[in-house]
Amino acid sequence: MELQFYAHVGFSSATEPTLKFIQGLNQMTLTRQEFALLQAITIISPDRPDIMDREAVERIQKPMVETLQSLTKINHPDDKVFFAKLIMTLTNVRDLGPII
Numbered sequence: 001m002e003l004q005f006y007a008h009v010g011f012s013s014a015t016e017p018t019l020k021f022i023q024g025l026n027q028m029t030l031t032r033q034e035f036a037l038l039q040a041i042t043i044i045s046p047d048r049p050d051i052m053d054r055e056a057v058e059r060i061q062k063p064m065v066e067t068l069q070s071l072t073k074i075n076h077p078d079d080k081v082f083f084a085k086l087i088m089t090l091t092n093v094r095d096l097g098p099i100i
Contacts, residue, residue, distance in 0.1 A: 025089060031075055034086070037068040042090060 030038065044061050046054040069083045076082040 021089070028082075028086065028089075030086075031071070034068060034071055034075065037064050037071070038086065038089070040064050041068065 041061060041064050044057060044064070045051075046057040046061065051057055065087075068086070072083040072086060079085075
């Protein structure tokens, strides 16, 4: 759906970055597995302020990132930078901050 529709039905402009993020992610046509791994990587992040042992979280997260990279090579062989673009979306998630 277009952003204008959301504004028309009453969503505030504060939700616009979130909606743009969702639209961008939808346009990437992720498989279920890729989407699930991206969610897990987002949730299990050493960057969260309440994490006490960042190295342990990084060890848990690393195989997920490696698996996601392997899947994107298999599922999107014609797009050599697909994985990089996908990982860059994590920066966008962080930029959304407490909205998500």
